[in-house]
Amino acid sequence: MLTNMNLESKITVALKEAMKNKNSEALTAFRSVKSAILLHKTQKSYSGELSQEEEMKILQKLVKQRKDSADIFNTQGRNDLADPELREAELIQQFLPKALPHDEIRKIVKSIIDETGAVGMKDMGKVMGISTKKLMGKADGKTISTIVREFLS
Helix, strand or coil: CCCCCCHHHHHHHHHHHHHHCCCHHHHHHHHHHHHHHHHHHHHHCCCCCCCHHHHHHHHHHHHHHHHHHHHHHHHCCCHHHHHHHHHHHHHHHCCCCCCCCHHHHHHHHHHHHHHHCCCCHHHHHHHHHHHHHHCCCCCCHHHHHHHHHHHHC
16 A cells, blocks of 8 residues: 555655554654654755655664664663664664565675676775665665675675
8 A cells, every 4th residue: 555655655654553553662763754854855955755765775774773772772781772772673664675685685796796896805885885776775784794895805
């Protein structure tokens, strides 16, 4: 039902659903996405809609922020604060495309390295640029970076 809507419309629908269900955790997560979209639009002075690539970047940033916060809370022994962050990350992730399996990411990165003729760590920036564009929303930057480093070193 939400397949051909833009991200902002999907979030609005999800927000309304969370309000109906009185799900405060989902409300917080979806409001942060809506806020990030509006902030991005005002910073870039958009008149229309965001591109799919920009939407993916916003979502990935929000998921990463929550996972990083959860990691910090876990290292401090504050699971009571880490758990809600992880649940919010999961809620936001539902708007991202399904992540590719690790071996599939490896194949794509390997083909990019072969196409570009990259041979060492000096070519990492070039490979990362192409890889992150091609795998937008399907793999996080940390995973891509690890795989690229593995192939180039």
